[in-house]
Amino acid sequence: MRPRFYVPGLDATAACVPLPDDEAEHLVRVLRLATGAEVEVFDGRGGLWRAEVIESGKRSASIHAIEAIAAAPEVAVPLTLVISILKADKMDDVVRDAVMLGVTGIWPVVSDRSEISLSTVAKSQRVARWQRIAVSSTKQCGRAVVPVVAPAQGLASYLNEPTSSVRLLCVEPVGPPLMGGRVLPVQAVGKPESAHVIVGPEGGWAPAELSAAFAAGVVPVSLGGRTLRADAAPLVALAALLTTWSEL
Amino acid sequence: MRPRFYVPGLDATAACVPLPDDEAEHLVRVLRLATGAEVEVFDGRGGLWRAEVIESGKRSASIHAIEAIAAAPEVAVPLTLVISILKADKMDDVVRDAVMLGVTGIWPVVSDRSEISLSTVAKSQRVARWQRIAVSSTKQCGRAVVPVVAPAQGLASYLNEPTSSVRLLCVEPVGPPLMGGRVLPVQAVGKPESAHVIVGPEGGWAPAELSAAFAAGVVPVSLGGRTLRADAAPLVALAALLTTWSEL
Incomplete structure (x- = not known):
């Protein structure tokens, strides 16, 4: 496989396209590619080109x-993962895997049982880190669209935002029946125009959060009868929905 | 949730059932449960009981x-994950997640591009470790059937074993078309009596391994057009097949 570089806003008709600093550094210092080397470049919005290195300087x-x-093909249903922030390395893996499965957006939220606050997320610059992971995962999985990692927000703030997307909230198999038992098995979710897949934290959703979500029109979806780990649930939810919609 | 303990061969009619040493140690030293505490016990073959602690000694x-x-419900299709051994912690996660998705067996294999040899697997007692992880994951996900982790074997040896199960081999989206393009999308795999899901190592399958597998009647299955990480592929394959078969 040819090395791949991300050049936002790439003009493929230009005679000479300089790489962004971090991508240039990777080309020069890590891969040590010289003039004439064949690479691939993508614009993050679906364009991918075979390309040739025409200048390899000290840092440019x-x-x-x-x-x-x-x-790699894009999913026909724009799919956003709304994910209650998990512990550090688990969240990294979730971002990486969600990108590989084809989401177009990752929206981190802080919920009652999250082990992190919004201000800690902001201070730690985690969103920038997840965005870098999303770029790296885009390269690895062969896509040419870079999913956007949104700034973190509280669950209530997310629920208050109007959206035309179907909002699917993954619920656990244990506990009392929700919504009078009106939980959709994931196999029964019809193919929408666009969807948000909402996954909770290690400790699950608080009852008040579930009520608020259902009041906001969110649809509870079951991922089967066995309890999944919080960091496996996003991958299972996305794989199951894409399979249901013939979009894997 | 009540703490759960695994008692192989449990006789639920007995007045007094001693726990195996490691489970007793967990009850006494980690959870510090006293006589009268309510727990759950399961026999690993589907039986689960509410139970009471009637003796809590120093180590028994x-x-x-x-x-x-x-x-938690079992999958109606007995499902075995045949997995080319991944690096240490990734393999641990794969075992844990496969159990949660409902496999009945995990068969580790060593293939050309595995980064470990059969003798190293044997010396390091990894199979015993994975079996312990399978027990622990069974407890967490609510199942009462403990999947069996088989001794590691070479891929060729696995392919030579006769089986009545459908054998599905997950292939990557890149590379030349396999089998004249006769790769089944995972959504098109019919529900079998029982199935083996075969997933390769970080570096993928060697061409000779693919030829040997197809000669042995193994069916190549595609998990979509985006390249997955080796440690995400088993989870995606299992989730997609279970969804296709309405068995998630």
Whole structure:
């Protein structure tokens, strides 16, 4: 596989396209590619090109696009993962895997049982870190669209935002029946125009959060009868929905 | 949730059931449960009971079963994950997640691009470790059936074993078309009597391994157009198949 570089706003008709600093550094210092090396560049919005390195300096590098090539297919249903922030390395894995499964957005939320506060998320610059992971995962999985990691927000603030997307909230198999038992098995979720998949934290949702979500029109979805780990649930939910919609 | 203990061969009609040493140690030293505490015990073959601690000694503990209760549902299709051994902590996660999704067996194999040899697996007692993880994951996900982790074997040896199960091998989206393009999308896999789901190592399958597998009647299955990480592929494959078969 040719090394891949992300160039936001890439103009493929330009004779010489300089790489952003971090991508140039990767090309020059990590991969040690020289002029003439063949690479791939993508614009993050679906465009992918075979390209040639035409300048490899001390800390800078430029390429020239040769021809457009096909990227990994995008999911026809724009899919946003709304995820209650998990512990550090688990959250990294969730971001990486969600990108590989094809989401177009990742919206981190803080809920009652999250083990982190909004101000800690902001101070620790985690969103920037997750965005870098999303770029790296985009490269690895062959996509040419970089999903956007949104700023973290509280669950209530998320629920108050109007949206035309279907909002699916993954619920655990244990506990009292929710909504009078009107929980949809994941296999029964019809293919929507666009969807938000909402996954809770290690300790699950608080009862008041569930009530608020249902009052806001969120649809409870079951991922089967066995209790999943919080960091496995997003992957299972996305894989199951994409399979149901023939979009894996 | 009541603490759960695994008692292989449990006789629920006995007045006094001693726990195995490691489970007793967990009850006494970690959870510090006293006589009269309410727990759950399961026999690893589907039986689950509400029970009472009737003896809690220095290193031993006994219970008395009160009544049979319902465990998390089992998948109707016996499902074995045949997995090319991944790096240490990733393999631990795969075992844990596969149990939660409902497999009945995990068969570790060593393939050309595995980063470990059969003799290292044997010396390091990894199979015993994975079996302990399988027990622990069974407890967490609410099942009462403990999946069996088989001794590790070479891929060729696995392929030579006769089986009545459908054998599905997950292939990557990149590379030349396999089998003249006759790769089944995972959504198109019919519900079998029983199935083996075969997942490769970080570096993928070697061409000779693919030829040997197809010669042995193994069916290549695609998990979509985006390249998955090796440690995410088993979870995605299992979730997608269970969804396809309405068995999640």
